[in-house]
Amino acid sequence: MLTLEAIVEKYQCKIYTLQNYRPDKVIHFGFCSDLMSDALMIMNTVKEEGVLENTLLITGLATNQSIRTAEMLDVEVVLLVRGKVPADQVIELANESNIILLGTDLTMFNTSGLLYQEGIRGISSK
Amino acid sequence: MVSFRKHFDIQAGNYDEAGKAASEIKRVLKQLHFSKDLQKRVSVASYEAEINIVIHSVGGSVDFLIQDNQIFLQFVDNGPGIEDIALAMTEGYSTASDLSRLNGFGAGMGLSNIKKSADEMTLVSDPCGTVMKLKFIDREVVEDDSSQTI
Numbered sequence: 001m002l003t004l005e006a007i008v009e010k011y012q013c014k015i016y017t018l019q020n021y022r023p024d025k026v027i028h029f030g031f032c033s034d035l036m037s038d039a040l041m042i043m044n045t046v047k048e049e050g051v052l053e054n055t056l057l058i059t060g061l062a063t064n065q066s067i068r069t070a071e072m073l074d075v076e077v078v079l080l081v082r083g084k085v086p087a088d089q090v091i092e093l094a095n096e097s098n099i100i101l102l103g104t105d106l107t108m109f110n111t112s113g114l115l116y117q118e119g120i121r122g123i124s125s126k
Numbered sequence: 127m128v129s130f131r132k133h134f135d136i137q138a139g140n141y142d143e144a145g146k147a148a149s150e151i152k153r154v155l156k157q158l159h160f161s162k163d164l165q166k167r168v169s170v171a172s173y174e175a176e177i178n179i180v181i182h183s184v185g186g187s188v189d190f191l192i193q194d195n196q197i198f199l200q201f202v203d204n205g206p207g208i209e210d211i212a213l214a215m216t217e218g219y220s221t222a223s224d225l226s227r228l229n230g231f232g233a234g235m236g237l238s239n240i241k242k243s244a245d246e247m248t249l250v251s252d253p254c255g256t257v258m259k260l261k262f263i264d265r266e267v268v269e270d271d272s273s274q275t276i
Contacts, residue, residue, distance in 0.1 A: 037233030044170050044239060049162065061230045068145030072152065072169040089142065097149070
């Protein structure tokens with residue numbers, strides 16, 4: 001388990017949505033994909049309450065669609081990797097949809113590996 | 127009895143606006159305290175269907191209807207239609223463009239994800255357009271006599 005504050009500090013994340021940022025928000029799980037089709041398909045199989053709310057969507061896709069996907073799935077935090085910078089309209093949509101949008105320069109593989117080392121686990125598709 | 131009806135137009139090729147209808151549908155379901163499971167199933171299916179219209183059609187719309195614990199969605203577009211529905215339902219099969227992949231879609235999972243999310247799905251298509259009807263039932267709703275309309 002990691003708090004957003006710890007994630008931001010450990011991986012030098014930029015906080016794009018300061019107005020809805022919650023440093024004490026806890027993350028237990030992660031899912032990474034640049035394809036939102038896959039995120040929608042696999043994360044939609046998670047039926048246990050409270051899992052997706054504590055899951056980090058890790059993606060290199062810095063468009064509105066990452067935010068919309070998180071919103072539909074009740075995922076509250078999106079972490080952009082590879083130094084992707086979201087456009088102003090993406091940040092605006094994240095704020096409107098109450099999604100916390102973070103960004104790191106790390107690659108998707110390194111981000112996931114480091115999070116795994118800290119005890120963050122992948123969501124189960126079954 | 128809970129009753130609500132809304133129509134949304136969906137613009138072809140507009141990736142910035144894609145998901146707006148699904149987002150509003152989700153907001154209404156949340157406001158009316160439908161179960162989280164139903165909210166997620168309806169949101170995911172309506173988002174996938176909306177994206178399909180944005181990517182594949184020349185434009186269309188969705189009609190959203192709530193009747194008590196049942197949700198009805200009717201997606202209609204104006205063509206060019208799905209050539210082979212059985213093939214389009216196959217997981218991984220996609221005719222999506224590079225532009226849609228740049229926007230994170232086109233994995234060929236949309237229709238089967240919609241089917242898994244909905245309680246009932248009918249899909250008819252010809253070159254003039256496609257009509258997809260979806261029905262969802264919220265089994266967690268306790269039926270009562272209270273009257274509610276928004």
